[in-house]
Amino acid sequence: MHVNLQPAYLLHARAYRDSSQLLEVFSAEHGRLGLVAKGVHRRARGGSLSATLQPFRPLLLSFAGRGDLMKLLAVEAAGAGVVLRGERLFSGLYLNELLMRLLHRHDPLPTLFAHYGETLAALAGEGPAEGVLRGFELRLLDELGYAFDPARDVHAGQVREQAWYRYSEGQGLVACEGDAGIPDGRFRGEDLLAIAAGDFSGSAAAAAKHLLRRVIAEHLDGKPLHTRELFRQYRQGGSGA
């Protein structure tokens, strides 16, 4: 296979031998791919490949080969890309970890690819990051074929505003009576409907975070996300603990 100037984002790079790297990229038409980039750190007239090969930047990659690990032939920047600063950098890394863990190689997801670009742009903006991340998580589940509708309970009935629900693994939202069930694992119908409508403000923000965390965890084979742990430690450190 020989592909020319394929739009892609770098998800992760690992050093390999003296000046090469093993890349995981998310491309528009070929999905997640593994590539070997040779001589990344070699310098020529004040520039090197590694300056262009950075995450969160739209790239045009040319590569060739077969199997799981193809050879990177050329890289061009397809735009300035976004600059994520501070906490937003951790959010960006979280997106990349999600894609690394959940996408299968060679599974083209052009809609998700476009949405990833929009999500990065939104993260670089001023608006709150949480809603942007939740929107991406829902979209990701949808694109992977694990579509999850917060407005429907396990019997495909409409979620009622005043009722309480809990998330049951492998099934979906189950109505729970009164105070029964686990206190932390319950969601209010009102919040679920707000999430379904794409509104992640107020009490729906926390509900969306916990709900999607449970849903995503189901697809991660029980291994936790490292960026989430990093975020937790960062928050603890910030409060002076």
Added chain:
Amino acid sequence: MKFSPALTELIEALRCLPGVGPKSAQRMCLHLLERDREGASSLAHALQQAVERVDHCRRCRNFTELDICEICADTRRDHSVICVVETPADVLAVEQSGSYRGLYFVLMGHLSPIDGIGPAEIGLDRFQERVVEEGVAEVILATNPTVEGEATAYYLTDMLLPRGVKVSRIAHGVPLGGELEYVDGSTLAHAFSGRRAVEQ
């Protein structure tokens, strides 16, 4: 033909080196035994010594066979400034530039959540203790200008600023002898946003 058990074992052992596959390992092994027995035993001795004696410096985490490394123990250096770098090779690079006379802290990596490397793995908790204990005046963040390096720098900034420590980040821009035409866009953007007024 099969190699004898000792040879096979040596070839397997050599393969733990980065970039050494079965063929290179075999070549190294045959060379050492056939042409350079003396070199082989001094290599074995040096390896044994290094593995047994070299550990991390208690203060900067750099490799040393002493409890506290030479740089940290040097009283002529400025003990109020600490430069945070990713690897021992970075320490060497900064030392060779001869432009810095403070102390170091070597992270032995950078925050890389996707690889499972968090703040504890790169010793940030210990670094925080050290900064507070020693009353350090300035911390220079010299992690690489990559996404992971920036994340590490940001994490450190957020950790140190509330403790009243001055934190600075090394500048990045056009390399000496470089040509603007060949420098990538984002490096140039950095160079422009970090420009300095020319003083008389």
